[in-house]
Amino acid sequence: xxxxxxxxxxxxxxxxxxxxxxxxxxxxxxxxxxxxxxxxxxxxxxxxxxxxxxxxxxxxxxxxxxxxxxxxxxxxxxxxxxxxxxxxxxxxxxxxxxxxxxxxxxxxxxxxxxx
Numbered sequence: 001x002x003x004x005x006x007x008x009x010x011x012x013x014x015x016x017x018x019x020x021x022x023x024x025x026x027x028x029x030x031x032x033x034x035x036x037x038x039x040x041x042x043x044x045x046x047x048x049x050x051x052x053x054x055x056x057x058x059x060x061x062x063x064x065x066x067x068x069x070x071x072x073x074x075x076x077x078x079x080x081x082x083x084x085x086x087x088x089x090x091x092x093x094x095x096x097x098x099x100x101x102x103x104x105x106x107x108x109x110x111x112x113x114x115x
Contacts (some may be wrong), residue, residue, distance in 0.1 A: 026070050048076075061102075080111070
């Protein structure tokens with residue numbers, strides 16, 4: 001793993017989510033998100049990165065939405081996918097089920113090549 005500011009990021013990670021008051025099905029879904037950043041000490045200002053290389057982009061969007069709806073004040077939610085997956089991401093986000101639901105969520109796509 002590459003260091004950041006002379007520190008290994010693995011040394012800053014938690015083995016599991018800190019206790020949060022979420023329904024068990026939401027906690028299970030959120031626990032599958034690849035990277036969740038929490039503000040130290042408060043758990044507020046959450047950012048999350050869901051990397052979709054092999055699994056469905058649809059389910060990745062749902063996991064991020066579950067997180068946003070369950071922990072108010074999310075700072076940013078990012079779906080990371082290969083460049084060739086950008087069209088699928090945009091198509092999923094244009095679906096009526098997501099179009100209205102995600103309008104108030106800070107959601108963005110990042111190309112895997114840019115990470």
